[in-house]
Amino acid sequence: MLEVRDLHAYYGKSHILQGVSLDVNAGEIVSLLGRNGVGRSTTIKAIMGEVEPHGSIKFKGQEIAGLKSHSIAQLGLGYVPENRDIFPTLTVRQNLLLGQKSARNTGRWSMEDMFELFPNLRDRADTPGGVLSGGEQQMLAMCRTLMGDPDLVMVDEPTEGLAPQLVEKVAELLNEIASRDLSILLVEQKLTIALKISARVYVMGHGEIVFEGTPEDLRRNEAVRQEWLEV
Numbered sequence: 001m002l003e004v005r006d007l008h009a010y011y012g013k014s015h016i017l018q019g020v021s022l023d024v025n026a027g028e029i030v031s032l033l034g035r036n037g038v039g040r041s042t043t044i045k046a047i048m049g050e051v052e053p054h055g056s057i058k059f060k061g062q063e064i065a066g067l068k069s070h071s072i073a074q075l076g077l078g079y080v081p082e083n084r085d086i087f088p089t090l091t092v093r094q095n096l097l098l099g100q101k102s103a104r105n106t107g108r109w110s111m112e113d114m115f116e117l118f119p120n121l122r123d124r125a126d127t128p129g130g131v132l133s134g135g136e137q138q139m140l141a142m143c144r145t146l147m148g149d150p151d152l153v154m155v156d157e158p159t160e161g162l163a164p165q166l167v168e169k170v171a172e173l174l175n176e177i178a179s180r181d182l183s184i185l186l187v188e189q190k191l192t193i194a195l196k197i198s199a200r201v202y203v204m205g206h207g208e209i210v211f212e213g214t215p216e217d218l219r220r221n222e223a224v225r226q227e228w229l230e231v
Contacts, residue, residue: 001024001025001026001028001059001060001151001152001183002022002023002024002047002057002058002059002077002152002183002185003023003056003057003058003059004020004021004022004023004043004047004055004056004057004058005021005055005056005057005058006019006020006021006055006056007019007020007021007043007046007047007053007054007055007056007057008020008053008054008055009039009042009043009045009046009051009052009053009054010052010054011042011051015207016039016042016207017039017042017043017046017207018206018207018208019055019208020039020043020055020204020207020208020209021209022043022185022202022209022212024152024183024184024185025183026181026183027178027181027182027183028178028183028184028199028200029174029175029178029183029184029186029197029198029199030183030184030185030186030198030199030200030201030202031185031186031187031188031194031195031197031198031200031201031202032044032185032186032187032188032201032202032204033188033191033194033201033202033203033204033218033228033229034203034204034205034228034229035205035228035229036189038204038205038206038207039204039206039207040156040187040204041082041156041157041187043187043204044079044154044156044185044187047064047072047077047154047185048069048072048073048077048079048154049064049066049067049068049069049071049072050069053065053066059072059075059076059077059152060075060076060151062075064077073148073150074101076149076150076151076152077150077151077152077154078145078146078148078150078152078153078154079145079153079154079156080141080142080145080153080154080155080156080158081141081156082156082157082160082187084137084138084140084141085141086129086130086132086137086140086141086144087129088128088129088130089128089129089130090128090129091125091126091127091128091129092121092124092125092126092127092129092132092140093111093125093126095129095140095144096111096114096121096140096143096144096147097111097147098144099143099144099145099146099147099148100147100148101148101149107147107148107149108146108149108180108182109143109146109147109149109180111147113146114143114146114147117143117173117176118136118139118143118169118173120136120139121136121139121140121143124136134161134162135162135163135166138158138159138162138166138170139169139170139173142155142158142170142173146177150182151182151183152182152183152184152185153177153182153183153184153185154184154185154186154187155174155184155185155186155187156187157187157188157189158170158174158186158188159171159188159189159190159193160189167190167193170193171193171196171197174186174197175197178197186198191229194215195215195218195219196215198215199214200212200213200214200215201213201214201215201218203218203224203228203229204228205227205228210224210228211224211228
């Protein structure tokens with residue numbers, strides 16, 4: 001589904017990504033782990049075309065490195081950024097409608113699906129997005145991306161700043177997404193959530209992949225956890 005090979009990226013003269021390679025298979029949840037500042041968010045921004053990529057990025061067999069972000073989205077690659085990027089003056093319903101690729105959305109997800117997953121959004125359907133709580137804004141951002149019917153969704157820190165009960169709700173949604181044959185590349189700080197829902201994990205350090213394996217492999221590898229994950 002997604003194949004990244006020898007990916008490099010720069011902010012000015014700073015060499016942030018230094019040869020990142022990773023894969024996400026169809027229907028698979030893959031987590032990208034690591035401490036803050038190691039390049040996890042830059043990796044998905046480069047894949048999405050928001051940071052200039054140097055290397056090969058193939059999505060469904062097509063080379064997408066160098067394409068504009070909107071063109072990549074049209075191919076079926078969804079992105080939920082850490083800052084959520086909802087439209088604060090538009091209502092919940094309007095935000096969701098803007099996520100559709102066309103007015104005649106016939107994809108895997110409908111607005112009713114979103115309201116069933118998150119009843120809070122139904123209750124606040126006509127409320128401006130800017131007055132929602134942080135958790136509700138995160139729900140809205142994820143649901144808006146799903147309304148575009150992507151085949152793979154990249155989600156950056158979806159549980160950041162959320163209450164524990166909402167963290168569990170986000171984890172449930174990610175599992176529900178994967179159950180509909182979507183793939184997920186998840187950037188997540190909370191190790192317990194990532195290990196619980198992922199099929200495979202990558203650990204980043206200093207702009208490189210330093211570990212690849214199953215959640216059980218990482219649980220057993222205390223040296224990797226101590227050097228690259230634990231505070």
